[in-house]
Amino acid sequence: MTIYDIAKEAGVAASTVSRVINNKPGIREETRKRVRDLLEKYHYTPNEAARGLVTQSSRSIGILIEDIRVSHHTESAYVIEQAMTARGYCCITLSTGPEEQKKREYVRILGQRRVDGAILIGSMLATEAVKESIEKHLKEIPVAIVNGALDLPNVYGVLTDEAGGIRSGVRLMAGKGKRKLAFIRDSCSPSNLEKENGFIAGMLELGRKREDLWIYRETDGPGRACGDKGAVKPLRTTRESLREGYHMALKILEDHPDVEGMIFSIDLLAAGGIQALTERGVKVPGQVAVMGVDNTIYGELCSPRLTTLDNKLEQVSAAASRILLDALEGKENPQKMMLFTDIIEREST
């Protein structure tokens, strides 16, 4: 069913049908009704591809996400999708996985679909490979990054002060007499490196020496340094993260039996850590205080309930959506902005 079929049956020209569909003025009410009735009768819906070809706009935006199963990324995608759908845009969501080559390829696919704009969720997507691919394939359209930034004229970055937040976390623990702290992070995303920097800054403030800090990076496997080109890390499921946190906590307990606090880069790791500590009979927070990041539901499920750094992902996502929509309408915004984090204090500190 095309506008020509409708036009023929209505006894008008295709352009008239088009005008009716798009609510353009200058059609006699009688004609309009006749066409409308046929449209309804055949459940006609315009072909977006054809429409996009002539209007040079797909009315769609692309969302790139490293792993759709990570709950805080999903929350972000939800906020963005709601905002975009409300404005008539369709969202093409692609899970890239951790491989740089795939990230590159998926940026290209968005270009191929001629999306009107794109949003990248998570700092793991703010890589050199992605940057190059954006320059090649998404040069003409606005791109926003949630919790990341890339130095390109058409790319907007919305960040949060995670470093400052973690430093506050260190102070919080220190204020409770916990000064022997460990920091544990999973991947080496820019965001996690920021958190690590915050930890270092906080510990330096406490008078600790840089080389004595207890910083645990997740095992990247043998012979693969973090940031190694071509290092293909498989995607980790939530269950694996939980277990990883569990083992990390045990390892720290072994290395430093006098540890007084653990700050994990994400809630899920922290939840695993709490499970390990509890199982070992270590009191949380009496003996060891624990803190996570992201303010996810995981922190409310474990017991004791987890103190966490709320990095305002929802607000960041909303900001990124708004900035993208603004850009789509020609409105300008600063290329880079930062929101501030909050510590949600619960029972684990």
Place this chain on the structure above:
Amino acid sequence: MTIYDIAKEAGVAASTVSRVINNKPGIREETRKRVRDLLEKYHYTPNEAARGLVTQSSRSIGILIEDIRVSHHTESAYVIEQAMTARGYCCITLSTGPEEQKKREYVRILGQRRVDGAILIGSMLATEAVKESIEKHLKEIPVAIVNGALDLPNVYGVLTDEAGGIRSGVRLMAGKGKRKLAFIRDSCSPSNLEKENGFIAGMLELGRKREDLWIYRETDGPGRACGDKGAVKPLRTTRESLREGYHMALKILEDHPDVEGMIFSIDLLAAGGIQALTERGVKVPGQVAVMGVDNTIYGELCSPRLTTLDNKLEQVSAAASRILLDALEGKENPQKMMLFTDIIEREST
């Protein structure tokens, strides 16, 4: 950058460029190389909209999901997206929300985008409104439903035996001497009604009378019966579900202090229930056994760890993807199939 631009610079016709792009035979290797180099030079990527217009295929499939934030739906979307992307299909994912009108509309949007196939995630999408909309807008393409079914010639349903699973759960509890059981469900999705039926069947087996069963349906709000047309339930966040489980457990404890077991329709509610029981000093599972459904990570986070009905969502999703891909290639499959559930027994029973 179009094939014409490339063609002009290469000194060939557009059709030659098209042949090179699509790896068609019958081009001199020399010409092919010349064109390839230009394609590479300009980072050319064919316009999918134009291509789709002539090939009558968008190489995309639509995914409808009620709420992308619900973790087991997201897991499902992930599996599907992986399967589809591997075959060169793009996924257009839309969160419908609970309103029937929106579900209807989003089916139409998929039609408008001329998706080659569609997958609906969750039994909440197997409604009359969706059925009508599919008949209007997706009549020609294959549709698969994850954990649901709809009686339409082009719609495939993949279900799990949740009723049987819950009945087994009842037996499991009875086997441990817990015979005074309550069932609690959140929404009135077909899937939840199935679970309720399983509970009823199990309790009847235990010799209980149908009218004496302790079945708690979530408060739909004043004056809104479950299944009420036009009842607009707001989407509930995971946090609200957790709290709801908490309050439900308290209410049951009040109504029936002698309760010995609680079966919740989803893990998250059960996790909230466990929190309430623990807070009240009720031993789990000593005094009250608890069970959830979905085998999500939530069940591994709460303590004691939750016994749950694994409804094999991942397998169901994989099956739905495969069936859709088969249909896209003209291969036939039964219209309706069922997988079987397993109980994962942990500490709460």
Place this chain on the structure above:
DNA sequence: CTGTTAGCGCATTCAG
């Protein structure tokens, strides 16, 4: 107020 014409970018005939 409505019809005619052209063209969006591409794949696919059919000639040559």
Place this chain on the structure above:
DNA sequence: CTGAATGCGCTAACAG
């Protein structure tokens, strides 16, 4: 082996 012509379904000038 390659080019010219056609049309996918639609919108947007431009006429009338």
